[in-house]
Amino acid sequence: MKIAELRTIVKGHQKKDLEFLVAEFYKLIPKNKKEDNQIDELITKPVKDKKVSQANxxxxxxxxxxxEVKLFHNNAINQNYLFPNSDVPKKDRSKWRFLVKKLVKEINLAAQNGNSRRRCAEELQVLYETLCYACAYETFTAYDPFESVGISQIEFFDQMIKYHRDSMDYKEFIDKGIKLIFNNELNRYTLYSGLMETFINYCQTPNMKEVAIDRSN
Known part of the structure; x- marks a missing residue:
């Protein structure tokens, strides 16, 4: 059924029928989808024009x-999302993945709106290294932190290294990239060669590629 057809049909329903349908549809939406798409907020305060909503x-x-990035990192390293503590309430411990998604989205928006690319790269790096740490040490209840956030380790690395490339000279960038590849843990789906290939894609000149390969040996 198309949206136009749906609108036509529901216009003929009585109020009690619409209330019933909304409640039934709400039950069918998984909890993580409700949080990702802010369904509760939409129900509380419906906004018909998405463009207006985004503008506001x-x-x-x-x-x-x-x-907030620093606080997340400290709580993760101190296992506050895993064990009972007074810093992260029990109801929020399983929501760490949604917090990471939100922070990554906000950092990218900040970069698009003229904020320092170097600072954006640094904050993404804190998040990336925190998730890498969780690949080797008991930090969250999830087995694979990158999978839980819904982004592959290589994709996350790519987002971060792009901002580093935009804000560094090539020698500094090469040293930074190699350290980020080999000084961090891998999840079960990632190989060093995959990260290296992603990194090399940002070494635009033959000289940069030669220096990167030489320093990584």
Whole structure:
């Protein structure tokens, strides 16, 4: 059924029938989808024009985001998302993956809106290294942190290294990229060769590629 047809049909329903349908549809939506798509907020305050809704959304600066990134990192390293503690309430411990998704999205928005690419790269790096740490040490209940967030390790690495390339000279970038590849843990789906291939794609000149390969040996 197309949306236009759906609208035509529901216009003929009585209020009690619409209330019943909304409740039944709500039951069918998985909990993670409700949170990802802010379904509760939409039900509480429906917005017909998505463009208006997006225009009214506050875009935080990278300085505002960095405090939340640091707090997430500290809580993860201290296993506050895993064991009972007074810093992360029990109801929020399983929501760490949604927090990471939100922070990554906000960092990318900040970069698109003129914030420092170097700072955006640094904050993405904190998140990336935290998830890498969780691949080797008991940090979350999830077996694979990257899979839980819904992004592959290579894709996350690619987003981060792109901002580093935009904000560094090539020698600094090469050293940074190699350290990020070999100084961090891998999840079960990732190989060093895959990260290296992604990194080499940002070494645009033959000289850069030669230096990168030489320093990685």
């Amino acid at each position: 959304k506050v875009i935080r600066t990278i300085e505002e985001i960095s405090g």
